[in-house]
Amino acid sequence: MWHNNILETIGNTPLVKLNRLADEAGPLILTKVEYFNPGQSVKDRIALKMIEDAEKQGLIKPGGTIIEGTSGNTGMGLALAAVVKGYKCIFTTTDKQSMEKVYLLRALGAEVKICPTNVEPDDPRSYYSVAKRLSEEIPNSYYPNQYDNLSNTQAHYETTGPEIWEQTEGKVTHFVAGMGTGGTITGTAKYLKEKNPNIKVVGVDSVGSVYLSYSKTGKFDKSQIAPYLTEGIGEDIIPGNIDFKYIDDVIQCNDADAFHTTRALAKREGLFIGGSCGAAVWGAIEYAKINKLGKNDVVVVLLPDSGTRYVSKIYNDEWMTQNGFLEPAWSPEATDIIKAKSTGMQQLLFTSENDSVDDVIKMMNEHNISQLPVKGADGFTGSINDSRILSHLIKEPTLKDVSVSKIMDKPFPEVTSQTSMDEITKLLNRGNAAVIVNMESGKHQIITRSDLIHVLTSSETS
Numbered sequence: 001m002w003h004n005n006i007l008e009t010i011g012n013t014p015l016v017k018l019n020r021l022a023d024e025a026g027p028l029i030l031t032k033v034e035y036f037n038p039g040q041s042v043k044d045r046i047a048l049k050m051i052e053d054a055e056k057q058g059l060i061k062p063g064g065t066i067i068e069g070t071s072g073n074t075g076m077g078l079a080l081a082a083v084v085k086g087y088k089c090i091f092t093t094t095d096k097q098s099m100e101k102v103y104l105l106r107a108l109g110a111e112v113k114i115c116p117t118n119v120e121p122d123d124p125r126s127y128y129s130v131a132k133r134l135s136e137e138i139p140n141s142y143y144p145n146q147y148d149n150l151s152n153t154q155a156h157y158e159t160t161g162p163e164i165w166e167q168t169e170g171k172v173t174h175f176v177a178g179m180g181t182g183g184t185i186t187g188t189a190k191y192l193k194e195k196n197p198n199i200k201v202v203g204v205d206s207v208g209s210v211y212l213s214y215s216k217t218g219k220f221d222k223s224q225i226a227p228y229l230t231e232g233i234g235e236d237i238i239p240g241n242i243d244f245k246y247i248d249d250v251i252q253c254n255d256a257d258a259f260h261t262t263r264a265l266a267k268r269e270g271l272f273i274g275g276s277c278g279a280a281v282w283g284a285i286e287y288a289k290i291n292k293l294g295k296n297d298v299v300v301v302l303l304p305d306s307g308t309r310y311v312s313k314i315y316n317d318e319w320m321t322q323n324g325f326l327e328p329a330w331s332p333e334a335t336d337i338i339k340a341k342s343t344g345m346q347q348l349l350f351t352s353e354n355d356s357v358d359d360v361i362k363m364m365n366e367h368n369i370s371q372l373p374v375k376g377a378d379g380f381t382g383s384i385n386d387s388r389i390l391s392h393l394i395k396e397p398t399l400k401d402v403s404v405s406k407i408m409d410k411p412f413p414e415v416t417s418q419t420s421m422d423e424i425t426k427l428l429n430r431g432n433a434a435v436i437v438n439m440e441s442g443k444h445q446i447i448t449r450s451d452l453i454h455v456l457t458s459s460e461t462s
């Protein structure tokens with residue numbers, strides 16, 4: 001058995017039970033994992049449907065150009081369909097989107113234009129406006145407009161809804177999905193509620209979007225609009241595809257909760273998914289807690305896309321830290337390393353340029369140390385360690401009576417009390433046996449490799 005082309009593999013995605021993230025006493029939570037689609041997202045479903053409906057209506061002709069404003073996933077679905085069906089594609093997207101998404105679209109032969117995020121939707125520079133303008137300018141072009149094209153909702157009514165109904169054998173009690181264009185939630189909800197009007201549908205919105213307040217008041221409140229980083233859900237417009245008549249409850253998720261849940265889904269469930277999936281699962285868990293869902297409830301949560309598109313963002317600790325979602329890793333400074341020394345804060349031991357090698361050996365033995373800074377009239381002028389002494393004495397035993405300045409090595413590098421452990425580690429890795437720390441008090445301290453090991457392994461500081 002085979003498929004005639006890649007488009008025939010769209011849909012029939014699996015339902016996967018949530019295990020570690022779900023409350024044992026709570027409902028059965030099943031995730032509908034849409035990254036099993038060939039374009040790795042739920043949007044393959046609507047892309048194919050919009051194009052096939054346009055073909056039926058004569059809105060697109062062979063060799064035509066598909067133009068769309070897309071955050072990437074719809075573009076990917078449209079690009080796949082365009083490859084198989086022989087159309088050209090031009091996409092407009094915002095500078096908020098992951099570059100991975102843009103590269104993926106270009107890999108499928110699409111042209112991608114990146115537009116500014118923080119402009120009004122009707123601003124001529126917005127990605128909505130640019131897509132619209134291009135579709136008016138380019139002959140034989142088709143602008144699917146996933147926001148207002150009802151083929152979007154219809155695709156979910158015809159595929160996602162029936163799949164969930166069949167896969168749960170009609171046992172689904174709740175359906176939870178993020179709301180972007182609204183097509184997923186509206187189409188799926190419409191089908192499920194026709195099958196069983198008691199099924200509750202919960203929309204997950206992003207903090208900074210107008211949906212939550214609109215769902216409560218029916219009024220568009222511009223003051224709700226604020227920037228956020230979760231891609232794909234929440235809007236600053238009310239698209240034609242969202243119909244709150246099918247949505248019983250709306251829950252808003254912030255970026256931090258969305259992203260931490262996203263990472264937990266990957267690490268604890270093996271579900272390597274995108275940020276709006278984290279928001280949807282967070283929403284489902286919150287809803288289940290607030291509404292005290294129990295053993296008889298079956299909650300289906302739709303996970304729209306794959307984690308591959310977010311590796312440089314949500315799955316990147318540096319990006320997460322820069323955006324305030326992770327605490328910076330603890331990084332001790334020189335002063336912390338000194339305080340943690342097993343010997344405590346002691347006066348710095350050093351030898352003078354004029355001391356004999358024999359004096360130095362005695363001092364090292366007495367204090368059980370293997371290196372010493374050497375001090376001259378103008379500060380530290382050199383350093384000496386036991387292996388250097390040994391190699392000289394083997395060659396010339398009488399050297400023990402000469403002054404240490406004759407055989408000393410270069411001085412240890414000097415750092416301040418605020419120098420980071422990273423910086424100190426680099427210096428010690430460059431062949432320096434120790435660093436001298438110039439303390440604020442004007443005194444000096446020394447840090448060796450064993451001090452670093454001590455600070456990293458002592459229970460007090462780790």
Ligand SMILES: Cc1ncc(COP(=O)(O)O)c(C=O)c1O
Pocket residue numbers: 071073074178179180181182183184185231232233274276277304305
């Ligand atoms: C990653 C992601 N999640 C969720 C959604 C929301 O789905 P819908 O547009 O059907 O409401 C989208 C839509 O663009 C999306 O790209």
